[in-house]
Amino acid sequence: MSKSLTHVRIVGAGLIGTSIALALRSQGVKVSLFDSDSRAQSLARDLIGDQSEGDLLIEDLCIVATPPDAISAVIAAEVSRNPSLRVMDISSIKTKPLLEVSALGFDKRFFAPTHPMAGREVSGPESARGDLFQGRPWILCLDGVDPELADMTGEVISLCGAVALNRSVEEHDRAVALVSHLPQIVASLLAAQLSDGQGSDLELAGAGLRDTTRIADSDSELWSQILAGNSSALRPLLINLQKDLSRAIEHLEDPAVMGQLIADGRRGRAMIPGKHGGQARNYTYLAIVIDDKPGQLAAIIEACAAAQVNIEDLAIEHTPGQQTGLITLAFSPEDATIVSSHLEKEGWKVHPSR
Amino acid sequence: MSKSLTHVRIVGAGLIGTSIALALRSQGVKVSLFDSDSRAQSLARDLIGDQSEGDLLIEDLCIVATPPDAISAVIAAEVSRNPSLRVMDISSIKTKPLLEVSALGFDKRFFAPTHPMAGREVSGPESARGDLFQGRPWILCLDGVDPELADMTGEVISLCGAVALNRSVEEHDRAVALVSHLPQIVASLLAAQLSDGQGSDLELAGAGLRDTTRIADSDSELWSQILAGNSSALRPLLINLQKDLSRAIEHLEDPAVMGQLIADGRRGRAMIPGKHGGQARNYTYLAIVIDDKPGQLAAIIEACAAAQVNIEDLAIEHTPGQQTGLITLAFSPEDATIVSSHLEKEGWKVHPSR
Numbered sequence: 001m002s003k004s005l006t007h008v009r010i011v012g013a014g015l016i017g018t019s020i021a022l023a024l025r026s027q028g029v030k031v032s033l034f035d036s037d038s039r040a041q042s043l044a045r046d047l048i049g050d051q052s053e054g055d056l057l058i059e060d061l062c063i064v065a066t067p068p069d070a071i072s073a074v075i076a077a078e079v080s081r082n083p084s085l086r087v088m089d090i091s092s093i094k095t096k097p098l099l100e101v102s103a104l105g106f107d108k109r110f111f112a113p114t115h116p117m118a119g120r121e122v123s124g125p126e127s128a129r130g131d132l133f134q135g136r137p138w139i140l141c142l143d144g145v146d147p148e149l150a151d152m153t154g155e156v157i158s159l160c161g162a163v164a165l166n167r168s169v170e171e172h173d174r175a176v177a178l179v180s181h182l183p184q185i186v187a188s189l190l191a192a193q194l195s196d197g198q199g200s201d202l203e204l205a206g207a208g209l210r211d212t213t214r215i216a217d218s219d220s221e222l223w224s225q226i227l228a229g230n231s232s233a234l235r236p237l238l239i240n241l242q243k244d245l246s247r248a249i250e251h252l253e254d255p256a257v258m259g260q261l262i263a264d265g266r267r268g269r270a271m272i273p274g275k276h277g278g279q280a281r282n283y284t285y286l287a288i289v290i291d292d293k294p295g296q297l298a299a300i301i302e303a304c305a306a307a308q309v310n311i312e313d314l315a316i317e318h319t320p321g322q323q324t325g326l327i328t329l330a331f332s333p334e335d336a337t338i339v340s341s342h343l344e345k346e347g348w349k350v351h352p353s354r
Numbered sequence: 355m356s357k358s359l360t361h362v363r364i365v366g367a368g369l370i371g372t373s374i375a376l377a378l379r380s381q382g383v384k385v386s387l388f389d390s391d392s393r394a395q396s397l398a399r400d401l402i403g404d405q406s407e408g409d410l411l412i413e414d415l416c417i418v419a420t421p422p423d424a425i426s427a428v429i430a431a432e433v434s435r436n437p438s439l440r441v442m443d444i445s446s447i448k449t450k451p452l453l454e455v456s457a458l459g460f461d462k463r464f465f466a467p468t469h470p471m472a473g474r475e476v477s478g479p480e481s482a483r484g485d486l487f488q489g490r491p492w493i494l495c496l497d498g499v500d501p502e503l504a505d506m507t508g509e510v511i512s513l514c515g516a517v518a519l520n521r522s523v524e525e526h527d528r529a530v531a532l533v534s535h536l537p538q539i540v541a542s543l544l545a546a547q548l549s550d551g552q553g554s555d556l557e558l559a560g561a562g563l564r565d566t567t568r569i570a571d572s573d574s575e576l577w578s579q580i581l582a583g584n585s586s587a588l589r590p591l592l593i594n595l596q597k598d599l600s601r602a603i604e605h606l607e608d609p610a611v612m613g614q615l616i617a618d619g620r621r622g623r624a625m626i627p628g629k630h631g632g633q634a635r636n637y638t639y640l641a642i643v644i645d646d647k648p649g650q651l652a653a654i655i656e657a658c659a660a661a662q663v664n665i666e667d668l669a670i671e672h673t674p675g676q677q678t679g680l681i682t683l684a685f686s687p688e689d690a691t692i693v694s695s696h697l698e699k700e701g702w703k704v705h706p707s708r
Binding site for chain 1: 423471483485491493519521525528529530532533534536537538539540541542543544545546547548549550551552553554555556557558559560562563564565566567568569570571572573574575577578579581582585588589591592593594595596598599600602603606607608609610612613614615616617618619620621622623625626627641647648649651652653655656658659662663664665667668670703
């Protein structure tokens with residue numbers, strides 16, 4: 001790297017901007033944080049201990065951390081006070097902001113499109129945390145970007161503890177349309193159908209419905225810009241989904257077509273890679289019935305630690321009307337064998353499931 | 355109750371039939387278990403320690419635990435060997451089997467439609483467990499059913515540890531169409547879209563995509579019958595979804611329409627009741643960064659137990675390419691205050707989130 005970051009200007013004190021500010025501050029980088037919403041700016045500055053009085057006119061790097069539709073207006077304002085502006089953006093879509101920034105006449109070499117894959121269903125500086133990006137993928141689209149800006153961008157990602165992944169702008173927008181924007185629309189459309197349901201019907205809701213609609217809790221203002229802004233990558237996926245849905249409705253009475261629909265879903269799901277970016281792992285699951293009270297979960301997990309095994313995943317299943325719970329733990333097949341006999345010896349009700 | 359169950363015949367040694375058998379056996383009820391698949395029958399009999407040699411000609415109750423399309427054929431065969439047959443079914447749809455059983459000329463008073471809400475993504479007797487129904491809702495549709503059969507049905511549910519909920523056949527089919535069959539179709543249709551995705555795109559998949567498609571792993575043979583068999587309750591929901599999807603595609607570039615779509619989803623999701631059948635609770639979530647290695651999860655949960663708080667929910671977020679993890683714990687607001695300061699004192703990186 002040609003030089004190290006000493007001072008970064010961040011415009012946008014939402015979840016992402018404030019989290020980047022927290023991460024950079026903890027690594028000794030001076031941060032000046034701005035937001036058009038004075039409450040957000042004030043809260044975020046309190047959080048990061050920012051003293052923007054000594055604000056420099058020309059900083060090393062300006063990170064634009066606004067919703068995507070505001071990026072070009074922010075750059076227009078910033079470039080008027082600093083003609084040698086160098087920008088890193090963090091928005092969830094890449095093609096549209098890049099077009100808008102180019103339309104301003106801003107030199108594309110000084111605009112580094114990036115995207116940290118670390119969203120949450122909660123938003124605002126109050127939800128920020130300095131470790132939000134630890135170990136998460138952070139996509140960089142650095143084709144044609146000035147090498148010094150590319151270095152600074154890489155340094156921000158590294159200081160945030162994220163894992164850099166290089167993609168073209170088009171590859172990025174196509175990928176997030178499939179793995180993020182399509183699921184968001186589907187979950188929201190599904191959850192919206194519940195508004196017409198009766199309370200006695202919804203009483204029967206289980207973990208399946210909850211999981212399928214979890215991301216429907218997302219922020220509508222931000223997501224309206226993301227979905228509308230990536231419409232060209234999203235449209236073919238939605239049209240394909242629409243075609244499949246129409247076919248399902250048309251052949252709803254035909255078990256063969258319904259069976260094929262479920263089988264196609266299983267095959268698609270098997271393509272999702274597992275933990276740590278590797279291939280999907282073949283976990284062994286152990287189901288354990290516990291009393292739903294303090295101490296039970298602690299005791300079972302302590303027993304796993306005593307057996308020196310690594311819990312790969314954990315789920316708690318709640319039960320309506322009764323204070324019992326079901327804990328499902330995932331292990332490697334080897335660890336499952338070890339821990340299963342260990343837990344059974346200790347008197348736990350262990351049920352291996354696959 | 356007029357009499358107690360002493361012997362039950364179960365036809366269908368899948369997940370549900372074998373789990374009922376395990377639960378009844380553990381309560382001292384004699385069980386004779388049958389399946390047209392000899393491997394499933396043999397495995398299930400080994401599991402429950404069944405000795406069907408001394409099989410009686412006329413048992414107290416016959417539980418038909420086959421996929422829905424097989425119910426009427428099973429009853430036709432059973433009634434030919436036992437003209438005073440009394441049946442309890444457990445299938446996921448209620449109207450269609452009842453019509454088919456009536457079409458046989460079988461007296462509806464001796465057919466008790468029920469449905470344990472305890473499915474899993476795994477199937478077969480190898481996945482069975484005697485506590486599968488503990489604390490789970492079990493729907494009964496007992497309008498016009500013979501009182502003695504109704505009593506026996508209630509006794510089975512009670513012996514399985516489940517919570518009985520009364521619904522009409524129509525109420526049942528409408529409710530499960532919304533809370534179970536619609537999410538299944540949606541999750542499967544969404545997951546099927548991934549088959550066209552590139553590996554480098556799917557590398558970016560996060561918890562959102564995983565949760566939204568989890569139930570797409572379900573069994574295609576069973577679900578083809580469920581979906582086709584409940585088509586009349588499901589069709590209006592799918593047509594409404596289709597309408598909403600078409601509108602989304604039509605107005606994809608319009609942030610106002612997209613924002614409304616997300617807002618509608620939030621409102622629908624808020625209608626799902628929380629744990630233990632009550633209203634959705636206002637949990638406080640604490641996010642804690644840990645090293646993804648044995649002992650860390652144990653230590654954090656032990657610390658919660660020491661603070662005498664009840665963990666209401668728990669999620670583990672995995673990170674690609676790096677061995678760190680994020681644990682999110684849900685508490686009542688009061689418990690969150692207690693445990694948060696306790697954990698921080700112990701040096702944990704605690705981040706309250708809402």
